Amino acid sequence: MKKLRVNLIFSLILLFLIVSWKIPFSFSYPGDGDCTDYHGITNINANYIENSQIVLDGVSNESFWNEIKIKNGFITIPTANILGNPGDEIIEAKLIFVLNNQYIYIYCEWNDTTSKPSGINIFDGIYFCWNINTPNFTSYYPNDMNTEHMGGGLIDTWGTEFYFGDSHENHSSFVGNDGCIQEDGWHLGEINDIEIGFSYVVDHSYSIEIKRKLITNHEYDVQFYKGKSYLFNIGLFNDGYGIDHTISWVYRLNILSDDYAINNDDDDKSSKNDTQLDIGSIIIIGTISIILIIAIITYYKSKITKNKTNIKNAD
Numbered sequence: 167m168k169k170l171r172v173n174l175i176f177s178l179i180l181l182f183l184i185v186s187w188k189i190p191f192s193f194s195y196p197g198d199g200d201c202t203d204y205h206g207i208t209n210i211n212a213n214y215i216e217n218s219q220i221v222l223d224g225v226s227n228e229s230f231w232n233e234i235k236i237k238n239g240f241i242t243i244p245t246a247n248i249l250g251n252p253g254d255e256i257i258e259a260k261l262i263f264v265l266n267n268q269y270i271y272i273y274c275e276w277n278d279t280t281s282k283p284s285g286i287n288i289f290d291g292i293y294f295c296w297n298i299n300t301p302n303f304t305s306y307y308p309n310d311m312n313t314e315h316m317g318g319g320l321i322d323t324w325g326t327e328f329y330f331g332d333s334h335e336n337h338s339s340f341v342g343n344d345g346c347i348q349e350d351g352w353h354l355g356e357i358n359d360i361e362i363g364f365s366y367v368v369d370h371s372y373s374i375e376i377k378r379k380l381i382t383n384h385e386y387d388v389q390f391y392k393g394k395s396y397l398f399n400i401g402l403f404n405d406g407y408g409i410d411h412t413i414s415w416v417y418r419l420n421i422l423s424d425d426y427a428i429n430n431d432d433d434d435k436s437s438k439n440d441t442q443l444d445i446g447s448i449i450i451i452g453t454i455s456i457i458l459i460i461a462i463i464t465y466y467k468s469k470i471t472k473n474k475t476n477i478k479n480a481d
Contacts, residue, residue: 207397207418210241212263214422218271222339224365224373226262226273234262245402245412255279257402257412259292263419270380270390270421275373278366280405291403292374293325293343296388296396305399305413311347318349322388324360324376327403339363342376346386353386380421395420 215230226232240260247255257276264271278290297303300319313319323345326334334340342360346353359382363375380390388396396419403411 222363
């Protein structure tokens with residue numbers, strides 16, 4: 167009987183661990199398929215500020231950044247390791263999106279969770295992937311960086327890396343990496359349209375400002391039209407490169423202005439995020455409750471049996 171109780175409790179604990187491992191608890195990269203199979207697409211509205219001007223230095227000291235921080239706060243996007251890679255770290259990037267009639271601006275900051283005595287780590291950095299025209303945009307790349315599994319099409323990529331010996335001084339600006347992923351891999355010969363301002367606190371944090379024209383008229387660039395929505399995801403290099411970096415789920419940026427209402431052809435499925443987390447929490451809480459109830463019943467049953475045995479022995 168005692169052995170049966172131990173096996174039952176052990177089985178329930180094992181079930182609890184399996185369920186905990188399978189249920190995602192953060193809005194981050196699931197790692198093995200189409201993003202919309204796992205979660206909804208969270209909507210983000212870009213802030214339209216007609217007279218916004220910016221000095222690219224990676225510091226959010228322009229008045230409109232601070233006004234947005236006070237009014238709306240940051241958008242927090244978690245990134246997680248690719249499924250199957252070592253480690254389970256989640257790194258959060260905090261972002262603000264602003265546009266005027268000519269440019270889109272992005273402010274982004276995140277913590278550096280690895281450190282080295284000499285300062286900037288090798289292969290820290292960030293990139294954005296913007297859907298141009300893939301039928302099934304996702305963060306998932308099963309066979310190298312191409313869009314074949316998404317039904318073909320183009321993805322615009324922006325970003326930069328920071329590494330030992332680079333020329334990016336603190337509070338400086340430079341031309342960022344501007345690439346394009348197509349059905350058969352990377353497009354070569356991309357025109358660089360991305361301007362980046364860069365700031366860091368050694369072994370602590372990074373912040374960048376990104377500037378790009380809304381419309382570049384280049385085939386391999388995403389074109390931002392007011393009243394439209396754009397799917398994207400981000401990745402963070404944290405002392406790692408290639409597959410050794412963290413990736414976010416897919417998000418949707420809405421380009422709004424006072425004159426343009428959003429025209430979104432995709433269903434808003436963002437409520438599925440909360441549902442997914444609620445189901446996971448219910449399962450975990452239910453499993454813990456069952457384990458506790460069985461443990462309590464087992465404990466009191468053993469006490470009753472022991473008391474009966476003592477009484478019988480006394481007689």
